[in-house]
Amino acid sequence: MAGLVGIYTIWYRELKRFLLDRARIIGSFSQPILWLFLLGTGMGSGLAKVFSRGGGTEMFPGTGIDYLEFLYPGIIGMSILMTSIFSAISIVWDREFGFLKEVLVAPIPRYSITIGKALGGSSVSLLQGVILLLFAPLIKVNLSFLSVIKLILIMFLVSFSLTSLGIVIAARMKSMEGFQVIMNFLMMPMFFLSGAMFPLSGLPEWMEKLVKLDPLTYGIDAIRSTILGAHKIEVAGKVLFQIPTYPLSYDITIIAFFGAIMIILAVVQFNRVE
Numbered sequence: 001m002a003g004l005v006g007i008y009t010i011w012y013r014e015l016k017r018f019l020l021d022r023a024r025i026i027g028s029f030s031q032p033i034l035w036l037f038l039l040g041t042g043m044g045s046g047l048a049k050v051f052s053r054g055g056g057t058e059m060f061p062g063t064g065i066d067y068l069e070f071l072y073p074g075i076i077g078m079s080i081l082m083t084s085i086f087s088a089i090s091i092v093w094d095r096e097f098g099f100l101k102e103v104l105v106a107p108i109p110r111y112s113i114t115i116g117k118a119l120g121g122s123s124v125s126l127l128q129g130v131i132l133l134l135f136a137p138l139i140k141v142n143l144s145f146l147s148v149i150k151l152i153l154i155m156f157l158v159s160f161s162l163t164s165l166g167i168v169i170a171a172r173m174k175s176m177e178g179f180q181v182i183m184n185f186l187m188m189p190m191f192f193l194s195g196a197m198f199p200l201s202g203l204p205e206w207m208e209k210l211v212k213l214d215p216l217t218y219g220i221d222a223i224r225s226t227i228l229g230a231h232k233i234e235v236a237g238k239v240l241f242q243i244p245t246y247p248l249s250y251d252i253t254i255i256a257f258f259g260a261i262m263i264i265l266a267v268v269q270f271n272r273v274e
Helices: 002-019 022-051 067-086 089-096 099-104 110-133 145-170 176-192 205-213 215-228 248-272
Strands: 231-235 238-243
Touching: 002 022, 002 110, 022 067, 022 110, 067 110, 067 145, 067 176, 067 215, 089 145, 089 176, 110 145, 110 248, 145 176, 145 215, 145 248, 176 215, 215 238, 215 248
Parallel strands: none
Antiparallel strands: 231 238
């Protein structure tokens, strides 16, 4: 019972801190929106002219998908990635100001602190992902009620996995500056290798291997297939464009497995914290 109370308390604290910080709320989804509409519109208009040879707005002819629609799931993934991993910075903050020591000596199991942090960070990340779903009509993306429910479940699973990754790293960090350096070094490759901004078909072999090692790849692939459906362009037996890259069940399995490993490592790390 003490473990459940600890999980709820830590989760509630993380969620309340986010909801009371208006600047954080505005800033957290304003950047993805800028990326989506400025980068998506700018690059989309240029790429469409290249792929359609000067006419039409489709980047992928025959699919009915323009670049803005293709980028949309990737930006949702970017928002989830940034929020999930950086939510773990609260651990470093709490350590510097002494609050973490008070939590560690509280009469609750240490695993409840880890799980509460993971659930709190993933809840905040999920909330931002849901906010971005509200922009679907502006991009001319039609989402059914069933698709929204499926997306919420997928986004929560991805958020929980990435938040757990952030906790694993933050549990041993002594300063916020060091944590931010490592996170920025980690997040940019994860984002660019995930297929958020470009199709994963026809990549060089070395890059394809890195893409498969990126857990965000499977999250964005699952989100994109749920939003845009299945599409495929094949020329002379060679796949030029494909959604999804992997079966949805495979995406979910990989994300769930990665999340399970990360939360176990996070619990182990917290048990060693003094």
